[in-house]
Amino acid sequence: GEPGRFSYARAEHPTQVACEEALGALDGGHALLYPSGMGAVTTAFLTLLAPGKRLALAEGAYYGHKQLFDHLGEWGVEVVEFDQTAAPPPGVDVVFLEAPANPLLTMPDFGAAVGSGATVICDATVASPLRVRPLEQGCDLVIHSATKILSGHDDVIAGVTVAREQALRDSLHLTRRLAGIVAPADTAWLVHRGLRTLEVRLAAQERSAEILAGRLVGHAQVGVVRYPGFSFMISFDVADADAAARVERSLEVIENATSLGGTKTKLEGRHRWEGDRIPPGLLRLSVGLEDVDVLWADLVQALAHA
Ligand SMILES: *Cc1c(COP(=O)(O)O)cnc(C)c1O
Numbered sequence: 228g229e230p231g232r233f234s235y236a237r238a239e240h241p242t243q244v245a246c247e248e249a250l251g252a253l254d255g256g257h258a259l260l261y262p263s264g265m266g267a268v269t270t271a272f273l274t275l276l277a278p279g280k281r282l283a284l285a286e287g288a289y290y291g292h293k294q295l296f297d298h299l300g301e302w303g304v305e306v307v308e309f310d311q312t313a314a315p316p317p318g319v320d321v322v323f324l325e326a327p328a329n330p331l332l333t334m335p336d337f338g339a340a341v342g343s344g345a346t347v348i349c350d351a352t353v354a355s356p357l358r359v360r361p362l363e364q365g366c367d368l369v370i371h372s373a374t375k376i377l378s379g380h381d382d383v384i385a386g387v388t389v390a391r392e393q394a395l396r397d398s399l400h401l402t403r404r405l406a407g408i409v410a411p412a413d414t415a416w417l418v419h420r421g422l423r424t425l426e427v428r429l430a431a432q433e434r435s436a437e438i439l440a441g442r443l444v445g446h447a448q449v450g451v452v453r454y455p456g457f458s459f460m461i462s463f464d465v466a467d468a469d470a471a472a473r474v475e476r477s478l479e480v481i482e483n484a485t486s487l488g489g490t491k492t493k494l495e496g497r498h499r500w501e502g503d504r505i506p507p508g509l510l511r512l513s514v515g516l517e518d519v520d521v522l523w524a525d526l527v528q529a530l531a532h533a
Pocket of ligand 1: 265289353487
């Protein structure tokens, strides 16, 4: 007879739909889940771009986006990087912002991007929908790596798009279904469960991040300190790449690991991954739920080796 709504899980499955309804409510749009943040970006790329189109990408934003678009260079989409605190270059089809940028923590000029007339995507992974809602600023599409603060426990890889218009959501859904960029039910369940504690986790991590950012500003081994004034992420500079490596290896409580937004505090030098697009001594600190004075004591003893 006729197939029911959940006839084949590559199209839709109930655990995923429940998670998407919660995510859509948080951002004020139509959400879709993916098996990674990069799966979400790839689906948006395949849906919104084509050979001959131009994409303006925020410079100093998530390095994986730049790597992906470089890798897809043969597909004939021209990618130009631009300073997202000002207007995007004229004549681009899609603008890709990040609020705030990981790891340089700049905030986009939403008005300038939206006023350009291009389709505007904003990666709001570091802000979460509790701090920045790009759809309310006029953006067309929000992207999150749900691997980070949304799930919050470093135990799942997942991604999200949230579209302002149903029609864009439907186009993305068609790409996702045909390409098979589909999150399984256990991923959807973990992301959905993480949302229950998002508000309290973020508030606690943010409180500690504010305190640590303030203390880092006065530290003798520390140069520039970047903190956007909200959320859990700080980046700061020590003298050079060697000093950054010595700080990484001296940590006792804070994990020297990549990723961000989880309950455990992590610190990582980013120069080994990103090269000269960022300062050589840049350390990215994702503040978790440990006691703030324990974290500060660990930073102080590690920075003594800088
Ligand atoms: C981690 C991250 C991504 C990629 O997400 P994955 O879940 O690792 O695929 C995209 N954007 C930002 C800002 C990130 O931090």
